[in-house]
Amino acid sequence: MRVVILFGPPGIGKGTVGNILSKKWNMPLISMGDLLRDNVKNATSAGLKAEAYMRKGELVPDDVVFEALSERIKQQDATDGILLDGFPRNINQARMLESLFGHNDKIILLNLVASMETLIERLSLRRICISCGAVYHLKNIPPKKDGICDICNGKLIQRNDDTPEVISRRLAVFHKETEPLIKYYDEKHTAIKISAEGGPDDIIRRIEGTNLWE
Ligand code: AMP
Numbered sequence: 001m002r003v004v005i006l007f008g009p010p011g012i013g014k015g016t017v018g019n020i021l022s023k024k025w026n027m028p029l030i031s032m033g034d035l036l037r038d039n040v041k042n043a044t045s046a047g048l049k050a051e052a053y054m055r056k057g058e059l060v061p062d063d064v065v066f067e068a069l070s071e072r073i074k075q076q077d078a079t080d081g082i083l084l085d086g087f088p089r090n091i092n093q094a095r096m097l098e099s100l101f102g103h104n105d106k107i108i109l110l111n112l113v114a115s116m117e118t119l120i121e122r123l124s125l126r127r128i129c130i131s132c133g134a135v136y137h138l139k140n141i142p143p144k145k146d147g148i149c150d151i152c153n154g155k156l157i158q159r160n161d162d163t164p165e166v167i168s169r170r171l172a173v174f175h176k177e178t179e180p181l182i183k184y185y186d187e188k189h190t191a192i193k194i195s196a197e198g199g200p201d202d203i204i205r206r207i208e209g210t211n212l213w214e
Pocket of ligand 1: 033036054055058060061062065085089093
């Protein structure tokens with residue numbers, strides 16, 4: 001079992017890069033934010049617990065996210081490997097993740113880094129499809145028709161937490177609660193730092209240029 005954690009602040013491009021790698025490596029991309037948003041949309045018990053935290057840009061309690069993840073990885077497509085976007089977000093969640101796998105399973109952290117200006121620009125120009133979740137960037141990955149998804153013709157919207165105030169809150173939460181994870185995986189020698197400046201192709205090229213599994 002191979003577990004790749006796509007790690008980095010909101011707006012770094014984890015979803016975009018993850019979708020490309022998922023197809024190339026034939027591993028499902030599990031986005032914790034999407035899983036939670038689905039739970040909120042379907043008003044599940046996890047969704048009801050998560051909603052208020054998400055609206056404020058705060059982390060949802062660990063047991064709620066862990067429950068959603070444990071259910072997801074029971075599915076057929078997740079037996080050989082998974083790409084994780086947005087999990088783990090703290091050390092407790094990293095330990096929870098290890099508890100799901102054995103000693104022979106490899107967990108790698110891809111640490112994506114970019115400047116603050118790049119992040120804020122990517123988040124403010126991000127639009128997502130309300131129907132299929134596809135992600136656009138008004139400048140770098142624009143839809144063919146304004147406000148309409150290329151894939152399913154769904155309506156493109158701005159996430160309600162992609163506003164300037166909530167963006168700075170989310171970046172602050174990332175630095176405080178999530179950065180210690182880099183140290184945690186560094187000490188295990190399973191963290192790899194990748195520059196996420198430039199377009200998706202540049203980032204993928206850099207990832208494929210590393211010896212991930214050695
Ligand atoms: P994202 O789409 O990854 O930016 O996540 C959106 C929101 O979902 C975050 O601001 C948190 O409220 C919540 N969330 C996503 N992943 C996690 C996680 N691993 N732990 C706690 N909360 C999470």
